[in-house]
Amino acid sequence: MAGFKIEKTLGVGVFLLVWEITARSKLLFHLGIIQMEKLAFPPTLSSVGEAFYLDLLNGTMVLSIGYSMIHLLIGLTGAVLLGIPLGILIGWSKRAECIIDPVVQILRPIPPLAWIPIAIIMLGLTHQAAGSIIFIGAFFPIVVNSYSGVRGTDLRLVEVAKTFGAKDMQILTRVVLPYATPMVTAGIRISLGVGWMCVVAAEMFGVSKYGLGWMVPYYSSIFMYNYVFAYMLTLGLIGYMMDTLFRRFESWKLRWRETI
Amino acid sequence: MSLIVREGEFLCLVGPSGCGKTTLLRLVAGLIKPTSGEIFLDGRKIEGPDRDRGFVFQEYALFPWLTVKKNIEFGLEISSIERTKREAIAQKYIDLVELRGFEDRFPKELSGGMKQRVGIARAFANDPKLLLMDEPFGSLDAQTRNLMQGELLRIWEKEHKTVLFVTHSVDEAVYLADRVVVLSARPAKVKEVVKVGLARPRVRTSPEANRIRDMILKSLGAEIERAMK
Helix, strand or coil: CCCCHHHHHHHHHHHHHHHHHHHHCCHHHHCCCCCCCCCCCCCCHHHHHHHHHHHHHCCHHHHHHHHHHHHHHHHHHHHHHHHHHHHHHHHHCHHHHHHHHHHHHHHCCCCHHHHHHHHHHHHCCCHHHHHHHHHHHHHHHHHHHHHHHHHCCCHHHHHHHHHCCCCHHHHHHHHHHHHHHHHHHHHHHHHHHHHHHHHHHHHHCCCCCCCHHHHHHHHHHCCCHHHHHHHHHHHHHHHHHHHHHHHHHHHHHCCCCCCC | CCCCCCCCCEEEEECCCCCCHHHHHHHHHCCCCCCCCCCEECCEECCCCCCCEEEECCCCCCCCCCCHHHHHHHHHHHCCCCHHHHHHHHHHHHHHCCCCCCCCCCHHHCCHHHHHHHHHHHHHHCCCCEEEEECCCCCCCHHHHHHHHHHHHHHHHHHCCEEEEECCCHHHHHHHCCEEEEECCCCCCEEEEEECCCCCCCCCCCHHHHHHHHHHHHHHHHHHHHHHC
16 A cells, blocks of 8 residues: 555554553553552553563563574474475375365364363473474465365366376476465465464463563563563564565565466 | 378368367367277377377467476476477477567466467477367457468478367468368268368468358358257
C-alpha cells in the first residue's frame, strides 16, 4: 500500500498515545482491573524501551534470540528433510498414500503443544525436546502441501515429457517436482510461522530454560512487565522479519511464475 | 480406418469437429491405446509414447519453470546428451525459429507466437522420426498464423521430417501439405486423400490452390453436415 502516509502514522500514533496515557495515569488500577497500585501494567513506552536496551546491552536478548533460533532450526530442518519426501511419496504413489496417510491424518489434528509431556519424558528438558515440538508443528503443513503439489501436476506437461521419451523417474524429477515447488515452498513458509509459534509455546512451558519464549513467563513472574512487553515485541519482529526474508527468497526462486 | 504415411512427407488431417483427429494423433503418439487395430512405425508396433514420435501441442505446453533454452534442451537432457552438444543443438534451433536473444526468458514473458516457436523448436531439436502437430497454430491470430506456417515450412525443408499435422483450416492444409487426408464424421474414416502437388513456396490464391481448396471444402462440407445431424 503506497501512500496513505498520514493515515498510517495517525493509526500507530494514536495507539501509542493511548498506551502511554493509560500507563502513566495508572488507568487500569483506577478502573479496578488491576488490584495492586504499584503494579506497572501496562508499562510505559519508555520503560519498555529501557528494558529492551538494557537486555540488549547485557547480552540476554541476543542469547535468547539465539536459543530460539536454534530450537526453530532443529525443528524446521527435521520437518523439511522428513516432510517433503514423505509428502511427495504419498502424492506419487497411491499405495504409499493408503498405507501412510491414515496415520498422518490421525496425528495431524493433535496440537503440537500436547506433545510436550511426551517430549519431556523422551528427551528431557533439552534443546532437542524444544526442537521436537517445533518439528511436530512444522511437519504437517509441509507434508500436506508437498502432497497437494504433486497431485496437482498438470497432466499435459507429463504427456509432453513422455513424448520426449521420459520414463517414470525422469517424469518425477523433471516435471512433477519442479511443478510442485511453489506448493512446497508455500508449505515451508507456513511451517516457518507455525514453527515460530511453537518455539514460544515450547519455551514457555520450560522445555528448555532459554529462549525468547522462556523470558516472557520469567519476567512476568517477577512482575517486570516492561521486559515482558519488550520480549513480546522482539518475538513479533523476528517472526515478521523471517517471513519477509522468506517471501523475498520465494519470489526470486519462483520468478518464472505467472501470477494474478 | 487405414492410412499409410510416407517418409518425409507433410501430411495434413482435416475433418469435422469431434470426428477424432486429435484422438488419432494421440494414438500415433502412443498417449492412448487403441481399442482395436494397430499402428506401426517403420515396421514396429507402437506401444506407448517415445522420443521417435515428437508432439507439438496446441496450447504450447512449455515448462513454465524453464527458460526458452532449457525448454528446447529438455528432450536432449532426457536422452542424456552431454552439455556442450546439447547447447549447440538448442542454439541451432533457437536461431532457426528466430528467437535469438530470448534464450534466457521464461515462457510467461513470451507472446503466443513465440511460445509456439519454442514448442516447435523443442520438438524438432529432439530429432524424432515422426513429428505430430495438433493444430499448433490454432491459438494464434490470423497474421501470426500465416507467418508461422511459412516459418514451419522453412524449418521443415531443412530436414524433411515426416509430419502429421491436424488442422481445422483447409487453407492451412493446402498451403502446407503434400497430401491432405479428409476424415469423415464420427466414427472417423478416411473419406478422401487429396494430393497437393504444388511446388513450394506456394501462392495461397493461385488457381490450382483454389481448385484444390474448393474440392476439399466440398468434401469436408458434406461431412460437417453429416456430423451436425
